[in-house]
Amino acid sequence: MKLSVDPSQRYAKMRAHTATHLLHAELAQFFPDTKQAWSLVDSDLLRFDFYADRLLNEEELALIEKRVNEIIYMACEVKIEEMWIEDAGKLGAKMFFEEKYWDVVRVVQVFNNEDACEQDKAYFASRWEKLSIELCWGTHVKNTKDIWAFTIISQEAVASGIKRLTALTGPRVIEKIENQSSLLSQLVDLYEVKSSAQLIEKTQKLLKDFWELKAQVESLEAKSITSFLENGEKKSNEDFDIIMKVPTDINFKTLWFQAKQYFGGKNVLLATIAGNYILFTVAGNSAKTLAQKLGLKGGWNDQQVQWRDEKVVAFLW
Ligand SMILES: [Zn+2]
Known part of the structure; x- marks a missing residue:
């Protein structure tokens, strides 16, 4: 070898x-x-x-x-x-x-x-x-x-x-x-520019457009949620001043933020037919205790409960 x-x-x-x-x-x-x-x-x-x-x-x-x-x-x-x-x-x-x-x-x-x-x-x-x-x-x-x-x-x-x-x-x-x-x-091909020197400028422009569109979408979403909270069908019962059936594709984070402002000082239950819900109570009352009383599971917090429990559908119509 x-x-x-x-x-x-x-x-x-x-x-x-x-x-x-x-x-x-x-x-x-x-x-x-x-x-x-x-x-x-x-x-x-x-x-x-x-x-x-x-x-x-x-x-x-x-x-x-x-x-x-x-x-x-x-x-x-x-x-x-x-x-x-x-x-x-x-x-x-x-x-x-x-x-x-x-x-x-x-x-x-x-x-x-x-x-x-x-x-x-x-x-x-x-x-x-x-x-x-x-x-x-x-x-x-x-x-x-x-x-x-x-x-x-x-x-x-x-x-x-x-x-x-x-x-x-x-x-x-x-x-x-x-x-x-x-x-x-x-x-360069993907961005449809003439040379790589233009890539930064093009990216900056696209990012600017993206953030503007995102802000517009968020603003439209906020308006539509406000309109829903104002005009949507509402019920009440002995535990809640407001019960609302909300669309399943709603942005819950925005809904939660706006509902607190809109319905502040009331006992409120917002839920989808899929079982996602938000529950909050008037100051001094415990949201946790109320959810327990109704037999609902949830991430516990004294002021609010946000969770998914199909039992909540029983409170809707
Ligand atoms: Zn060496």
């Missing part, structure tokens, strides 16, 4: 792995004491779990993405050396006393390139001579430019005190851009 390594897979994993180191280093800007909890390196995909007591906000995520990409464009050298563990410690490699290391370790360093690109020159200059230093036996690109590009696609909390970032590198970044472009084109 002959073992062979698929070069495209191998390069895809190298890109993701070196990017993981860069991500780890950038995270330390926000969480100086963080360390890796778990890490998955796949083909141009990386998943990095780290200790943190909070999620990163959108701005911080964008900044991390920007800086990792800048290190990629800066074409920084990735240097790999085996050395005694003491020497690695002197170089500044992070070590954790609870972990066991071999006497000889492999040190992966990403060196700050003097020709840092303009955008964040001050940041990179003020930082370390090394952009990243880690003990690692994995496979890496020789220069950060070989990662091509880096993008974070999700952030989640996976366990108490552990957050997870998932990111893409290399051609999968282009794939993500293509997917987003395709999504935008579909939205």
Whole structure:
């Protein structure tokens, strides 16, 4: 049997792995004491779990993405050396006393390139001579430019005190851009606009129309309920000043709100033939006691009872 390594897979994993180191280093800007909890390196995909007591906000995520990409464009050298563990410690490699290391370790360093690109020159200059230093036996690109590009696609909390970032590198970044472009084109068609630049404006207009229509519908509904309360057929008996049979499709929340205003100071029963009902009483009388006396079930509250009990239909006509 002959073992062979698929070069495209191998390069895809190298890109993701070196990017993981860069991500780890950038995270330390926000969480100086963080360390890796778990890490998955796949083909141009990386998943990095780290200790943190909070999620990163959108701005911080964008900044991390920007800086990792800048290190990629800066074409920084990735240097790999085996050395005694003491020497690695002197170089500044992070070590954790609870972990066991071999006497000889492999040190992966990403060196700050003097020709840092303009955008964040001050940041990179003020930082370390090394952009990243880690003990690692994995496979890496020789220069950060070989990662091509880096993008974070999700952030989640996976366990108490552990957050997870998932990111893409290399051609999968282009794939993500293509997917987003395709999504935008579909939205452009759906919204019937000329370009994606008009999507926000169109959405704002549709939302404005939606809220206006919703307000109109609510106002019409309120008017129709008021008219029903004023003109609908009413009965009374020894327990209730007002009994009304209400349509089954009525908005009970609005009905309840308006009936309280309209019939305040009376004992009132409003019910549908399906058995939904609202019962409220004059101040000082308990709606709960009255419902119990009539043998009706309900969510108990002293001022009002709102429930569904088919027995209520016996009080209608
Ligand atoms: Zn590594």
